[in-house]
Amino acid sequence: MNAYERLKTVRASDRKMGSDYVNAMFTDKVILCGDRRFGEDPAIMGGIGYLGDIPVTFIAMDKGSDLADRMRKHFGCPMPEGYRKALRLMKQAEKFHRPVVCIVDTLGAYPGAEGEERGQGQAIAENLFEMMGLKTPIITVVVGEGGSGGALALAVADRVYMLENAVYSVITPDGCASIIWKDSSRVEDATECLHITAEDMVKYSVAEDIIREDFENFDVMCAGMRDRILHDIGELLPLSPKKLLDGRYERFRKIGIYDDGETK
Amino acid sequence: MKIHVRLFSRPKVKAAEPFPDTDYELKCPKCKTAHTRSELYERNFVCPDCGAYFRIPARDRIRMLCDEGSFVETNAKLTSVDFLDFPGYSDKITKAKSSTGELCAVVTGTMRVEGHPCAVFALDSRFIMASMGSAVGEKITRLFELATRRGLPVLGVLCSGGARMQEGIVSLMQMAKCSGAARRHSDAGLLYIALLTDPTTGGMTASIAMQGDITLAEPKTLVGFAGRRVIEQTTGSALPGNFQTSEFLLDRGFVDMIVDRESLRSTVSLLLRQHTTGKEKEA
Ligand SMILES: [Zn+2]
Numbered sequence: 073m074n075a076y077e078r079l080k081t082v083r084a085s086d087r088k089m090g091s092d093y094v095n096a097m098f099t100d101k102v103i104l105c106g107d108r109r110f111g112e113d114p115a116i117m118g119g120i121g122y123l124g125d126i127p128v129t130f131i132a133m134d135k136g137s138d139l140a141d142r143m144r145k146h147f148g149c150p151m152p153e154g155y156r157k158a159l160r161l162m163k164q165a166e167k168f169h170r171p172v173v174c175i176v177d178t179l180g181a182y183p184g185a186e187g188e189e190r191g192q193g194q195a196i197a198e199n200l201f202e203m204m205g206l207k208t209p210i211i212t213v214v215v216g217e218g219g220s221g222g223a224l225a226l227a228v229a230d231r232v233y234m235l236e237n238a239v240y241s242v243i244t245p246d247g248c249a250s251i252i253w254k255d256s257s258r259v260e261d262a263t264e265c266l267h268i269t270a271e272d273m274v275k276y277s278v279a280e281d282i283i284r285e286d287f288e289n290f291d292v293m294c295a296g297m298r299d300r301i302l303h304d305i306g307e308l309l310p311l312s313p314k315k316l317l318d319g320r321y322e323r324f325r326k327i328g329i330y331d332d333g334e335t336k
Numbered sequence: 337m338k339i340h341v342r343l344f345s346r347p348k349v350k351a352a353e354p355f356p357d358t359d360y361e362l363k364c365p366k367c368k369t370a371h372t373r374s375e376l377y378e379r380n381f382v383c384p385d386c387g388a389y390f391r392i393p394a395r396d397r398i399r400m401l402c403d404e405g406s407f408v409e410t411n412a413k414l415t416s417v418d419f420l421d422f423p424g425y426s427d428k429i430t431k432a433k434s435s436t437g438e439l440c441a442v443v444t445g446t447m448r449v450e451g452h453p454c455a456v457f458a459l460d461s462r463f464i465m466a467s468m469g470s471a472v473g474e475k476i477t478r479l480f481e482l483a484t485r486r487g488l489p490v491l492g493v494l495c496s497g498g499a500r501m502q503e504g505i506v507s508l509m510q511m512a513k514c515s516g517a518a519r520r521h522s523d524a525g526l527l528y529i530a531l532l533t534d535p536t537t538g539g540m541t542a543s544i545a546m547q548g549d550i551t552l553a554e555p556k557t558l559v560g561f562a563g564r565r566v567i568e569q570t571t572g573s574a575l576p577g578n579f580q581t582s583e584f585l586l587d588r589g590f591v592d593m594i595v596d597r598e599s600l601r602s603t604v605s606l607l608l609r610q611h612t613t614g615k616e617k618e619a
Contacts, residue, residue: 181561181562182570183562183563183566183567183570183571184562184567184570184571185567185571185573185575185579187561187562188560188561188562188567188579188580189584189588190588191546191588191589191590192542192561192562193541193542193545193546193559193560193561194541194546194590196542196543196561197515197541197542197543197544197545197546197547198546198547200511200512200515200542200543200547201515201518201519201522201547204512204515204516204519204520205519205523220499220508220539221499221508221511221538221539221542221543221561224508224509224511224512225542227512228512228515228516240505240508241504241505241508242499242500242501242503242504242505242507242508242539243499243501247566248501251501252423252424265420265422265423265504266420266501266504266505267420267504267505268504268505272504272505273505276504276505276506276509278505278506278509320516321516321520324509324512324513324516325477325513325516325517327470327506327509327510327513328470328471328473328474328506328509328510328513329417329419329470329503329506330414330415330416330417330469330470330471330474331414331415331416331417331471332411332413332414332474333411333412333413333414333415333439334413
């Protein structure tokens with residue numbers, strides 16, 4: 073599949089959603105709600121569950137099942153409360169030295185007046201800042217769309233995985249097309265220009281690896297994901313906070329392509 | 337009508353390296369009258385005709401804030417690369433370079449403000465809307481790292497159209513990279529003052545613009561995450577005129593204070609004085 077076909081695939085309404093992955097990977101779950109500041113955003117579900125036999129905090133974006141559920145969840149576009157709830161649960165995980173697993177699938181943060189009034193940008197900025205200092209392992213899987221800052225707010229992690237057809241982009245290809253060509257119908261061209269596929273993410277060191285999709289055997293696929301994450305947790309959990317955070321910092325520190333003017 | 341602007345004593349720097357005295361015309365964002373850069377520099381880039389604030393070129397901003405002769409630029413040669421072969425990007429970089437005389441949308445370095453040493457970065461909206469790509473991200477990251485090593489506070493003068501889409505996902509990652517550097521600087525017990533100027537939007541708002549210990553904003557500055565048009569298209573409702581202005585953010589608790597250009601230098605100086613550690617290393 074080319075990048076545009078993948079984009080259409082992950083946007084399809086019958087694609088598995090955040091809650092499906094949580095349900096398939098975690099057992100004995102407790103769902104936790106609210107940001108303790110303003111409200112509860114159902115676009116991000118969070119809680120504690122067992123991954124294998126260890127308790128893990130999960131934070132998953134969810135696009136919603138039927139139309140009413142989707143409307144309620146803004147089709148998986150979080151409000152500031154969603155990001156603040158995510159941060160609250162991450163801090164809680166840090167306190168109990170419990171790993172955090174984030175499932176990303178969003179077009180981006182919800183572009184509404186209320187979200188702006190309540191500091192959408194500030195909420196994302198705070199997550200980036202706090203996740204860079206969070207003294208417990210964070211593992212993120214992009215299962216559908218990784219939409220710009222709204223996705224990054226759950227992806228400042230020690231390991232990032234991409235599902236085979238998942239995409240990750242600085243801007244929606246739709247938005248990009250309307251900016252460059254003033255023509256939102258040129259989404260396909262924009263999709264190519266932006267380099268948003270799982271292979272691109274590995275190439276640019278944004279993701280560690282690609283997870284093969286097998287929706288015919290969803291439970292088997294999720295069991296594989298679970299084992300992969302458990303393996304990572306086994307490596308990350310024993311690290312000293314300094315080692316863990318140095319590793320996370322270096323992971324992002326090395327990303328960037330520029331000319332420093334000194335080599336010539 | 338003439339608006340009188342009190343001129344405070346500002347260093348008159350000769351055509352020294354960091355501040356070339358090239359002159360050109362700038363158009364008032366409000367009344368559209370053209371004025372020369374040198375004339376505007378003497379008036380804090382406040383329009384003599386209508387009082388509106390011009391957007392200030394990064395180098396002039398630093399020059400207005402620093403003590404004479406104290407600014408030492410860092411990573412002056414660092415510049416962008418069109419590594420995705422993105423439509424029109426190489427052209428955009430070339431044009432931005434020739435029209436601004438800059439190699440990058442951010443100028444970084446160290447300086448003193450009324451004797452107080454600090455590290456500074458200033459974005460330049462004339463350079464591809466000061467969008468954040470690898471070069472901007474790397475220079476800001478290096479500046480925070482330098483400030484952390486030397487125990488210096490950081491003053492950031494923000495403005496940006498957001499992440500630089502022409503660098504794809506790599507530009508999005510700059511938000512995380514800069515946040516990490518700002519976090520380490522903060523963990524070292526050092527001060528970061530963010531000054532929001534017109535316009536501060538998108539990925540910049542969702543990262544280092546909102547990570548200061550103290551957040552200042554210029555009057556009537558656009559500060560937001562999602563674009564106004566996108567919000568109106570998505571929600572189908574009209575937005576109030578003051579939406580996403582610095583005053584709107586002050587009311588809702590997202591900035592500490594709105595500072596006019598006359599009192600900016602003294603405000604920054606006072607904040608730096610209050611946070612002096614005595615361990616600042618200037619070189
Ligand atoms: Zn004017």
